[in-house]
Amino acid sequence: MSGRIAPVTDAAEAQAKLTKLRTQDFSLPVHSHGKAKVRVMKVVRTEAKHFCYEYSVDTTLYSPTYERVFTADDNTDLVATDTQKNTVYVVAKRTKADSPEQFAVDLCKHFLSEYSILTGAEALVRQVVWERAVVDGSDHDHGWIKRGPEMNVGHCKFDRDDVPVVTSKLQGYTIFKSTQSGFANYLQDKYTLLPPCEERCLSTEMDATWTYARDIDGDCGGSFDYSSLRTTVVSELTKGIFGPASGGVFSVSLQATIYDAGCMVLTACPDVKNIKIETPNKHYLPYRQLETLGETFEDDVFTPTDEPSGTIQCIVER
Numbered sequence: 001m002s003g004r005i006a007p008v009t010d011a012a013e014a015q016a017k018l019t020k021l022r023t024q025d026f027s028l029p030v031h032s033h034g035k036a037k038v039r040v041m042k043v044v045r046t047e048a049k050h051f052c053y054e055y056s057v058d059t060t061l062y063s064p065t066y067e068r069v070f071t072a073d074d075n076t077d078l079v080a081t082d083t084q085k086n087t088v089y090v091v092a093k094r095t096k097a098d099s100p101e102q103f104a105v106d107l108c109k110h111f112l113s114e115y116s117i118l119t120g121a122e123a124l125v126r127q128v129v130w131e132r133a134v135v136d137g138s139d140h141d142h143g144w145i146k147r148g149p150e151m152n153v154g155h156c157k158f159d160r161d162d163v164p165v166v167t168s169k170l171q172g173y174t175i176f177k178s179t180q181s182g183f184a185n186y187l188q189d190k191y192t193l194l195p196p197c198e199e200r201c202l203s204t205e206m207d208a209t210w211t212y213a214r215d216i217d218g219d220c221g222g223s224f225d226y227s228s229l230r231t232t233v234v235s236e237l238t239k240g241i242f243g244p245a246s247g248g249v250f251s252v253s254l255q256a257t258i259y260d261a262g263c264m265v266l267t268a269c270p271d272v273k274n275i276k277i278e279t280p281n282k283h284y285l286p287y288r289q290l291e292t293l294g295e296t297f298e299d300d301v302f303t304p305t306d307e308p309s310g311t312i313q314c315i316v317e318r
């Protein structure tokens, strides 16, 4: 005996072996299939300058008919996940793909128009944020820089009998306030060690997710400018957290600050239905041991920590 597992030569025999394992049928209330993390970079070349859009895409397809793939060993009409991967590149080529939201919408539209068997399609598009390089004070025409963990995310769920539902996300927006933050008047009991303060640093790696009014979803044909809305959302969030460039705004808690920022987004963006803001509170702890080292702590030397972090989050809705 060689110790090798005997190869299966007869398909019917293989089928019999397989089905023998299943002794009973159960229901299959949920199923789907898709491709995850398909990476694509699209470069748009104009005479004056280039534009680049890098994405990591997850696709998911839905059809009740595909129950047979799971339960009856029948792959008829199945859109293979490898085909879904190829589709990401084809749609990147054929469409503008200049925002993660529109790319997600266009992918879903492609799947639904191409395959009548599908009842729904979903695409999650994460955009790696490349920033145009600045050289000697001027925007470079083809040079790019990537900073930090930030991503722009677009999601589309498109059921055939409905309008596409689009969600946008700003992920990993990392901010630091070196003053204009305090935390006081909270419950003090025998478990409390944190001293109240009127002066501290505030930092978070924020995720903000917003949804759209229904009529935007209906208008997903390509005319809605998701990118410029994103610019407004980010600028309102930034203003809400930091306040005016000179002097800023005082934060009595991260809770109050993200609620304020959310309200500012809804005020500036009538097309946004609600915004979810998630902010792990990353602590910059005063390095008070300076005192024992013969130095004075003057709100100037801190120990950065990101674990454990507070988990402050809310949804602000109009």
Ligand SMILES: O=c1[nH]c(=O)c2[nH]c(=O)[nH]c2[nH]1
Residues within 6 Å of the ligand: 183, 194, 252, 253, 254, 255, 281, 310, 312
């Ligand atoms: O802004 C804050 N909110 C809290 O709920 C909290 N809790 C804490 O220990 N520090 C802070 N900071």
